Amino acid sequence: xxxxxxxxxxxxxxxxxxxxxxxxxxxxxxxxxxxxxxxxxxxxxxxxxxxxxxxxxxxxxxxxxxxxxxxxxxxxxxxxxxxxxxxxxxx
Amino acid sequence: xxxxxxxxxxxxxxxxxxxxxxxxxxxxxxxxxxxxxxxxxxxxxxxxxxxxxxxxxxxxxxxxxxxxxxxxxxxxxxxxxxxxxxxxxxxxxxxxxxxxxxxxxxxxxxxxxxxxxxxxxxxxxxxxxxxxxxxxxxxxxxxxxxxxxxxxxxxxxxxxxxxxxxxxxxxxxxxxxxxxxxxxxxxxxxxxxxxxxxxxxxxxxxxxxxxxxxxxxxxxxxxxxxxxxxxxxxxxxxxxxxxxxxxxxxxxxxxxxxxxxxxxxxxxxxxxxxxxxxxxxxxxxxxxxxxxxxxxxxxxxxxxxxxxxxxxxxxxxxxxxxxxxxxxxxxxxxxxxxx
Numbered sequence: 001x002x003x004x005x006x007x008x009x010x011x012x013x014x015x016x017x018x019x020x021x022x023x024x025x026x027x028x029x030x031x032x033x034x035x036x037x038x039x040x041x042x043x044x045x046x047x048x049x050x051x052x053x054x055x056x057x058x059x060x061x062x063x064x065x066x067x068x069x070x071x072x073x074x075x076x077x078x079x080x081x082x083x084x085x086x087x088x089x090x091x
Numbered sequence: 092x093x094x095x096x097x098x099x100x101x102x103x104x105x106x107x108x109x110x111x112x113x114x115x116x117x118x119x120x121x122x123x124x125x126x127x128x129x130x131x132x133x134x135x136x137x138x139x140x141x142x143x144x145x146x147x148x149x150x151x152x153x154x155x156x157x158x159x160x161x162x163x164x165x166x167x168x169x170x171x172x173x174x175x176x177x178x179x180x181x182x183x184x185x186x187x188x189x190x191x192x193x194x195x196x197x198x199x200x201x202x203x204x205x206x207x208x209x210x211x212x213x214x215x216x217x218x219x220x221x222x223x224x225x226x227x228x229x230x231x232x233x234x235x236x237x238x239x240x241x242x243x244x245x246x247x248x249x250x251x252x253x254x255x256x257x258x259x260x261x262x263x264x265x266x267x268x269x270x271x272x273x274x275x276x277x278x279x280x281x282x283x284x285x286x287x288x289x290x291x292x293x294x295x296x297x298x299x300x301x302x303x304x305x306x307x308x309x310x311x312x313x314x315x316x317x318x319x320x321x322x323x324x325x326x327x328x329x330x331x332x333x334x335x336x337x338x339x340x341x342x343x344x345x346x347x348x349x350x351x352x353x354x355x356x357x358x359x360x361x362x363x364x365x366x367x368x369x370x371x372x373x374x375x376x377x378x379x380x381x382x383x384x385x386x387x388x389x390x391x392x393x394x395x396x397x398x399x400x401x402x403x404x405x406x407x408x409x410x411x412x413x414x415x416x417x418x419x420x421x422x423x424x425x426x427x428x429x430x
Contacts, residue, residue, distance in 0.1 A: 031262070033254040034316040039293055040307040054289075054317060056255070 014058060016065070024062040032058045092347065094324040097128045098213060098247065098281035099168055100157065103137030106302035109294040110287040112141035113309070115321055118287055120148040122323040126358050128153035130167050135183055142361045151358040154365070155211075161194040164220060167211040168355040171242060172364050178204035198240050205240045212260035213247035213283060214267075222266050223257060231274055234405040245353060246278040248346065251318035255357050259315075261330075265337035266348065272338070279350040280343075285319045294318035342398055345421055359388035383390050391417050 006018040016025050037053020074083040100108035101115055112129055119127040128151050129141040138154050145152040155169035156179060170179040189197055193255045198205050212218040212234070221230035237244060248264040257260035263292035286295055296312045305311045322330070331343035340346075361367040378384040394413055398405055415421060 031254075032252070033260070034252045034318060035254065036292065036314070036316045038307075038309055038312075040296070 010019070014060070022064050025065050025068070027057075028061040030059040030061060032056065038047045047071045072089070092324060092328065092393055093122075093124050094280075094327040095124060095126045095128070095351060095356070096282060096284055096321060096327075096348070097153065097155075097169065097279060097354060098157070098211065098249075099128055099284040099321065101130055101137045101141065103128055103129075103134065103140075104132035104157070104285070105134075106361050107202050108131050108285050109291040109298065111328075112137045113144040116141065116150055116289055117150050117173070118146040118321050119150055122321075124150065124324065126151035126153055126354050128155055128169065128354075128357065130155035130157045130169070132157045132165075132188075133159060133183075135180060138365075139367070142359075142365050142367055146361050146367070152361060152365070153210075153354060153357045154179065154359060155357070158183075158186060159192045160217060161192050161221070162217065163192075164217045164236040165213065166193065166216040166217075168205070168241075168246065169209040169211065169353075170359060170364075171207055171209060171357055172359055173335050174207040175361060176365050177358075179208040182208070195236060199235065199265075202240050208241055209353065210237065210241045211247040211279065211281070212244065213281065214249045215264065215321055218246065218270075219258050219263070219267065223263065227270060227273075230270060234274070234276065241350075243277065243356075245349070246276055247281045247283075248278055248334050250334050251283070251316060252330075252333075253318075254313040261333050261337050264334045265339075267342075268334055268338040272340075277351050277353070278328065278346060280334070280346050281350075282322055282323050282327065282330070283319055286317070286321070288320050288350065289317040291320065295319070298319050345416065385416075 002057040006015050013029070013086075014026060016023060018024070034056050035054065036065065039049070039053070070087050072085050072087045073084075076083075095120070099115060101112040102110055103112065115129075116127060126412075127145070129152070131137050135156060135318045141154070142152045150405070153169060154176060157165055157167045157169055160166045162179065168179065168182065170176045170251075182201055185204075186193055186197065187202050191197075217233050218230045221233060234244060246267050248267050249259055250261040250264040251259040253260045268278050270276075286292060292314065293359065295314060296307060299313050300307045300311050303311050326346065328343065331346050335341075335343035335346055355418060360367055375381065375383060377385040378386065378389060380389050394417060395405075398409055398413065402409060
């Protein structure tokens, strides 16, 4: 949980990250929020640390890069025949 | 674009706000804001100090009060120019005598005052509660039942970016915004401020514990994070964008525009609306005097009577001071201040 994560940002928001050695792309941010820690639970070291343990969280839908593929699904109207073929993205 | 905070609690919201009005006003000035509201909880004790520091910092004051409503909800009232300030004072005084949290009955009894006020239904309001439990019909009923009582009412969207979909989350703020849009009601953005900056959060926690007379614990502390502070315009636009996006709007322009319009409606003049710099003495007829001369004579006899009652007799020291303060010259000076 405390492992250092490799995160790629755009404008302060995460867009890609590496998890278990695999690079993921974030497709949707489901929600994002902020939390703070209970500072009174910490044993005091005499230093004033306002609101330690504050953090920002993102709940995201992500997939390994390359896992998302583009397909074309085709139906021939006359005979009702379906065809599926992989395609390159900008087609 | 300069944002205006319409919902701000100072240290005069006892055991709630962390910062004195002066410091909040100075921070708003540093942000380049033109106006700012002070809406302390259940009182107006900070209003004059706030107005004075607004004058010093060239900020236009907006004054309101965040009052407790029945069923542990809250509603925020803002004064409008003209009779707004005196009406607000009356409402707060009447409420102290009412002996119970404000309710619809109280508002109806005092409708001649409340009709000079604007109302904001925020994240702690009855409407917000109804929307939390998806009672859209009930929320509209509450809004409509108070329609004739105020100049205008608005839905107040607040997001402290907390987790989940309860009050002060972005999702809830968006739900409030959608409710307003569905029924064509005005919606404004505020931050329900209680701190000057994020670093004040531990003070807010201690105040929560003191108010509830309970030891510091997650359940006692009101905040989930440290977002209830006086944010600058850019930070507020960021929040506005988040809420608008969650509500499915293309941008936050409408929300921000309505907020600015409401701020403009509620801006008061420190001199002509609040009466700063003038002295308020009772009119002669209030104490049963027919003229200014009779009032002076009455003042003298009452003062002498008071001396006897308080000191049991007239010492030379007391008499000297009394004569000085009742001298026509001194009184003329006081009158000069008034007229």
